[in-house]
Amino acid sequence: MTRLTPDQAQDAARRGALLVDIRYAALRDRDGLIPGALVVERNELEWRLDPQGSHRLPEADRHDREIVVLCNEGYASSLAAASLHDLGLFRATDLVGGFQAWRAAGLPVTAPAAP
Structure with missing residues (x-):
């Protein structure tokens, strides 16, 4: 499984990959x-x-769908993507560094929930 950088994950989403947030x-409320x-x-x-x-x-309509799983820092998402491989979703991968890396790369994020 090739893990994706934030820019690669954004490109994958533009191509139609599912970005799946498991945080x-x-x-999610704290960070957006x-x-x-x-x-x-x-x-x-x-x-x-x-x-x-x-x-x-x-959205989970076929086994050949590209899926990019993300967690907060990229640890749980790698295990989750491996679990999806066990279901035959061989195009599942994850985001190295998770949401925090995405945000640090300056990619789009919604505002956090109000306290």
Whole structure:
């Protein structure tokens, strides 16, 4: 699995890849969101993205879909992407450095939730 830099992940999203944010709600509220990213709780990831699953998201419509998983700093997302490979989603990968690297690269982020 080739992990992506923030710029590569943005390019993948422009090509139609799914950006999937698995961060905890508290981190999303604190730091904001990546526009266009799907928010999927980590404990729901496999059954939401399995194209053969009855509880899949509409966007998870085929096994050849490119998927870029992101967490806060890039650790949990690499394990999550490997788990998606186990489902046959061989174009799943993750964002090196996670959301923090995306933001540090100056890429688009929505404003954090108001306190």
